[in-house]
Amino acid sequence: MEISILVLSFLILISIRVPVAWSLGISALLTLLVSVDTYPALTTIAQRIVTGLDSFSILAIPFFILAGHIMNKGGIAERLIDFAKALVGSLPGGLAHVNIVAAMLFGAIAGSAGAAAAAIGGFMSDKMEESGYDKGFGVAVNVTSATTGLVIPPSNIFIIYSVASGGVSIGALFLAGYLPGILTGLLLMMVAYIWAKRKGYPTADRSSLKNVLRTFVRALPSLFLLIVVIGGIVAGIFTATEASSIAVLYCLVLAAVYREVSFKNIRPILVESSSTIAIVMLLIAMSMAMSWVLSYENIPQAVTEALLGLSDNKIMVLILINIILLIVGIFMDMTPAVLIFTPIFLPVTTALGIDPVHFGIIMVLNLCIGLCTPPVGAVLFIGIGVARTTIQKVVRPLLPLFLAMIISLILVSLFPELSLWLPRLFGF
């Protein structure tokens, strides 16, 4: 009864274009109203919205968003693209590989797939078209590779997973993301390689070692941020939140040195960032309220029993959960999906002996695919937007790239070592 009200009201609301965040809050409220009186229900939802935000870990998210906004102004994307070009530009379909590597680096630094798709795609799409690449292919490569930045740390979504899971170590999650993220990137490059060979896309001359070094040195200050943030968190010098505030100041200094940001445009950056932050934070607050209502209605227990009733085989349950998450990802943005489904699935996977860090990586990698599919794939639409093309042109080249992402997901699901080896190496 309650669950059908929740699901139905949510689907109706989002399909008539009520903003997703409000839809989550409204269906949470409607569900609660079945069993609780009106005024206490209103107060409870209000309380859940606020307490959902009341966490020191979540603070890292606005800071990384702010750092990303400063970076977008700071000429960092260009430097990373130049470095990627020197590295992989001479492979068949060179510009596609440049896009993938630059998006991995930028996505890692900015911690947002949307920012990576916009910054790198904005540069690369015209260049690829000039060189005779099919535009749809360029966009497909750009959006799929942009999502790898969510798996390669630092990454906001792992902070959200850490909160949703009740405190899985952010440092361990960050380290666990490296190999799966890089694996996905390599598989995407393989697809791009085959596609480029078949279409006969142009190849650039091999870069001299001197050029590789020169571009590396230019990109170094931006890459150094990764070392400060990840190194600091892993070594236990500071928390993810403190690291994110250091990232903000580091980006400010860097942008000031590059002379792309001056004291005068700090306020516009703060305003612009605070509206992005508000959008994300409302989504988080409402998802937390929804998640609370779900556990109030004992949904996680019901799902655990149902899933374990179907099978107690680790692999079977993982396959089942992966299929459910793929479908969820098509209709729901990553942040609410992680906040709502982590408390539902984590008890099942933990009961079967799957490491919570491993499961976090599986979940994020899985939901990355949904970011590139219509109708809600935020990254897909950003990529299409910056390249000024249509979705019809992108669908065909997206298919083999999806296959690469799914193969990566299967490998990461089957082999826990891919995720857990690095964090164990560092003693997590």
Place this chain on the structure above:
Amino acid sequence: MKKHIDHFLEWILALLLGVMVLDVFWGVITRYILDSQSSWTDELARFLLIWLSILGAAYASGKKLHIAIDLLPQYLNERNQKILDIVITVIVLLFGIAVFLIGGLRYVYISFALGQTSPALNLPIGFVYMVLPISGLCIMYYKLLDLFIIIKNLKNGN
């Protein structure tokens, strides 16, 4: 009027965010350089985040920045799209009034009645939650204004 409110909110949001960065950074400095972390930085940062998020939600709502999915509406004609816009606006308006304004006010009242204060800053916690009804009022203003504009356009269209 809307411009003034937008501008006012922009200033406050920028200020909240700026102070938040400096506050957390100060926490790091006191811990490493002064060797005794001040106890209030964590707490203040969390409170600032609540204000930034809830007040920002109203601002983003006024600017229509919250993400929505365009699935069904593209099949509607212009008139029906406007009618749908009215429905959406009313839904958000009602939620804003019910949860943010009424629920929020009750939550603030309960917190003050129980005399809850924050551990480090010793601040009555009701002041933190006060952002809910304030944001509720802003949402109400923005959404009533939206309704007014849509209905005016709908009438002019005919």
